[in-house]
Amino acid sequence: MRNDDENVKIAEGRSRVYKWLAQFFLMKPTFPSLTSALNDSIILAIENTVPDGRETLKWITEYSTNLGKEECEKLSIRYDELLNVPIPGKYVPPYESCFQDALYMQSISGYGELWGKATNLVNEFYLRNGFESTVEGVPPDHIGLELLFMANICKLESQAYSNNTQKTTDKLQKEQLTFLTEHIINWLPFFAEKIVKSDKNGFYSNIVKLSKTFIQSDLEYLNYSKKK
Numbered sequence: 001m002r003n004d005d006e007n008v009k010i011a012e013g014r015s016r017v018y019k020w021l022a023q024f025f026l027m028k029p030t031f032p033s034l035t036s037a038l039n040d041s042i043i044l045a046i047e048n049t050v051p052d053g054r055e056t057l058k059w060i061t062e063y064s065t066n067l068g069k070e071e072c073e074k075l076s077i078r079y080d081e082l083l084n085v086p087i088p089g090k091y092v093p094p095y096e097s098c099f100q101d102a103l104y105m106q107s108i109s110g111y112g113e114l115w116g117k118a119t120n121l122v123n124e125f126y127l128r129n130g131f132e133s134t135v136e137g138v139p140p141d142h143i144g145l146e147l148l149f150m151a152n153i154c155k156l157e158s159q160a161y162s163n164n165t166q167k168t169t170d171k172l173q174k175e176q177l178t179f180l181t182e183h184i185i186n187w188l189p190f191f192a193e194k195i196v197k198s199d200k201n202g203f204y205s206n207i208v209k210l211s212k213t214f215i216q217s218d219l220e221y222l223n224y225s226k227k228k
Helices: 004-026 031-037 040-049 051-065 069-084 096-100 117-128 143-162 166-198 203-227
Strands: none
Touching: 004 031, 004 040, 004 143, 004 203, 031 069, 040 051, 051 203, 069 203, 096 117, 096 166, 117 143, 117 166, 143 166, 166 203
């Protein structure tokens, strides 16, 4: 059985990965932000927490080695095309409601509407757990915010372990498991499939692959913890 110090490190590591992944979906890349996010020590820390993502991280590491300002400008344009500006044939809406709601199968664009039922359910989840978005004007069910929420609640879990409050850690892990199973895992695979198709072996296709790999392993971890 793990002691509280080990559990603190695990929760902090999980929080770090969720926060690291969230930034790529929430923020348009700049040369300083990318060089900071993709430095060797951070990649190594991510790899230690997501061992199943080593191949994808290898691609990201090789990409970052050749990263210059010109390439960063191209990536910034790619971000807009994929995640920001609704260009037909390129844009993939990074919102749960566009995939989760019933309109998804009936819409001409192939996606549901923004601010749907899923958006409200996600927002209720945030309110229940004291999470407030600091990203202005972004709907609550944006993939980056959902990942940021998970980073926040994992951080709270690490603090609860530090304070030796078992009831709180159990509650927080239950909330994490519920959020992953009722929200992220229900739409991320479809979102990832669209990104990979639109961004063949590009930076964002590899980031979304890594996100999917990590979340699947985190779901397994939480289910295992629940049984103990």
